[in-house]
Amino acid sequence: MSLTDTYKLKNGVEIPVVGFGTWQSSEEDAEQSVLWALDAGYRHIDTAAAYRNEAGVGRALKKSGLKREEIFVTTKLSNKEHGYEEAKQAIEDSLSKLDCEYIDLYLIHWPNPIKYRDNWKEANAESWRAMEEAVEAGKIRALGVSNFHGHHLDALAETAKIEPTLNQILLNPSDMQPEVVQYNKDHGIVSEAYSPLGTGKIFEVEELKELAAKYDKSIAQLVLRWSLQHGFLPLPKSVHEERVRENADIFDFEISEEDMKQIDALKGRAGEAADPDQTQF
Numbered sequence: 258m259s260l261t262d263t264y265k266l267k268n269g270v271e272i273p274v275v276g277f278g279t280w281q282s283s284e285e286d287a288e289q290s291v292l293w294a295l296d297a298g299y300r301h302i303d304t305a306a307a308y309r310n311e312a313g314v315g316r317a318l319k320k321s322g323l324k325r326e327e328i329f330v331t332t333k334l335s336n337k338e339h340g341y342e343e344a345k346q347a348i349e350d351s352l353s354k355l356d357c358e359y360i361d362l363y364l365i366h367w368p369n370p371i372k373y374r375d376n377w378k379e380a381n382a383e384s385w386r387a388m389e390e391a392v393e394a395g396k397i398r399a400l401g402v403s404n405f406h407g408h409h410l411d412a413l414a415e416t417a418k419i420e421p422t423l424n425q426i427l428l429n430p431s432d433m434q435p436e437v438v439q440y441n442k443d444h445g446i447v448s449e450a451y452s453p454l455g456t457g458k459i460f461e462v463e464e465l466k467e468l469a470a471k472y473d474k475s476i477a478q479l480v481l482r483w484s485l486q487h488g489f490l491p492l493p494k495s496v497h498e499e500r501v502r503e504n505a506d507i508f509d510f511e512i513s514e515e516d517m518k519q520i521d522a523l524k525g526r527a528g529e530a531a532d533p534d535q536t537q538f
């Protein structure tokens with residue numbers, strides 16, 4: 258396995274097994290860190306309209322000198338732009354900021370934003386209709402969701418013509434979200450792991466220090482390898498070049514079954530996923 262290996266989404270599109278995260282990176286930091294990531298061999302970049310750094314990501318794509326088709330780019334519909342007209346415009350805005358002719362994967366960022374709490378089902382259905390049209394127009398290659406639970410996906414299935422291929426959720430040893438992962442599996446949906454390092458909180462878990470030392474690896478490398486061995490697609494983020502490189506060096510060791518179980522048992526030690534029906538944004 259390597260950074261350029263892929264999972265096949267159910268519509269046939271191939272997605273690299275590790276992505277590079279950009280949440281909380283300024284436009285400038287996103288540009289610089291994505292350039293480092295592409296230089297280190299990452300070929301999958303994760304951004305979102307809400308991160309306000311799509312333009313920085315777009316500049317890095319151009320500056321890297323790589324061909325557009327060599328890089329997999331994900332962006333997301335923000336919580337304020339649900340609905341048919343809104344989503345249609347949001348897709349155009351993301352394309353323009355990324356300075357790309359197409360987006361590889363487009364996600365609804367959250368299923369039940371506070372702005373649409375009274376009509377979230379209809380808002381998702383209408384957003385999805387705009388997303389489907391963009392697929393038909395060649396502007397998006399694959400559709401997916403983020404932070405969706407089973408009941409949100411069931412509601413979407415009532416009207417969707419194109420099925421979601423991937424669900425991006427918080428997944429790390431502190432919260433493995435077993436029900437959502439099982440739902441994804443049952444429906445052929447890839448489980449993409451956001452906050453694979455617990456947004457930094459994973460480094461405080463004592464047991465991981467010993468385990469990482471056993472494999473002569475860092476905690477970050479151990480936990481990212483754990484994610485891959487579970488069949489997840491981790492999205493580590495860093496704005497430090499040495500960490501960007503370190504987080505990619507996870508293909509030369511294998512965690513034993515026993516140690517995988519020990520890591521699985523760290524539930525609750527580094528935070529947990531937010532309830533998407535209770536968020537205040």
Ligand SMILES: NC(=O)c1ccc[n+]([C@@H]2O[C@H](COP(=O)([O-])OP(=O)(O)OC[C@H]3O[C@@H](n4cnc5c(N)ncnc54)[C@H](OP(=O)(O)O)[C@@H]3O)[C@@H](O)[C@H]2O)c1
Pocket residue numbers: 277278279280281303304366403404425426450451452453454455456457460475477478492493494495496497500501503504
């Ligand atoms: N869909 C969603 O709702 C959602 C939500 C959250 C995240 N995401 C996506 O998932 C990506 C990753 O999640 P995340 O940003 O929460 O964080 P993360 O990748 O779990 O952790 C990043 C944090 O760990 C630090 N770090 C990274 N590598 C390290 C290393 N090797 N050693 C020590 N510290 C290290 C980073 O610091 P420095 O940057 O200072 O190096 C940063 O503070 C996001 O960037 C975003 O693309 C999506």
